[in-house]
Amino acid sequence: MEKIGIYPGTFDPITNGHIDVIERAGKMFDKVIVVVSINSKKTCLFTENERLAMAQESLAHLANVEVDMHQGLTVDYATKVGASAIIRGIRAISDFEYEFQIALMNRKLNPDVNTIFLLPHENYTYLNSSIIRELSRYKQNVSDFVPSAVALKLKEKF
Numbered sequence: 779m780e781k782i783g784i785y786p787g788t789f790d791p792i793t794n795g796h797i798d799v800i801e802r803a804g805k806m807f808d809k810v811i812v813v814v815s816i817n818s819k820k821t822c823l824f825t826e827n828e829r830l831a832m833a834q835e836s837l838a839h840l841a842n843v844e845v846d847m848h849q850g851l852t853v854d855y856a857t858k859v860g861a862s863a864i865i866r867g868i869r870a871i872s873d874f875e876y877e878f879q880i881a882l883m884n885r886k887l888n889p890d891v892n893t894i895f896l897l898p899h900e901n902y903t904y905l906n907s908s909i910i911r912e913l914s915r916y917k918q919n920v921s922d923f924v925p926s927a928v929a930l931k932l933k934e935k936f
């Protein structure tokens with residue numbers, strides 16, 4: 779039976795920190811599905827389709843990684859695709875507190891889906907999409923933090 783893990787997020791935009799976690803998850807699972815989440819509570823810089831396309835292009839080098847889009851509960855998506863795990867990146871204690879609550883609720887909703895926390899490479903512990911958007915807004919070079927196609931899209935937006 780194929781081991782499937784999902785890695786959900788808004789990916790607005792996808793960063794090298796996300797990609798680091800996805801690459802390592804790809805070594806743990808037969809298939810990793812990166813789920814571009816549609817979150818009505820968040821106002822994104824990029825549209826759903828732009829985020830999906832950037833993730834697909836940024837992850838094309840990984841044969842066992844797929845990219846999909848989903849609106850709704852992540853645990854429901856995991857159940858639908860037969861995933862055994864939800865993968866989450868943890869950068870700091872503050873991330874853990876929030877993610878811990880969500881993981882416990884997901885386990886209550888479906889005890890067959892586990893949450894796995896992965897730490898990013900230390901080069902990316904301070905990195906998040908909000909910082910990238912802010913740097914881009916002020917015309918700073920973000921090419922060390924995002925794939926080149928994403929850096930180009932950010933430049934076009936601002």
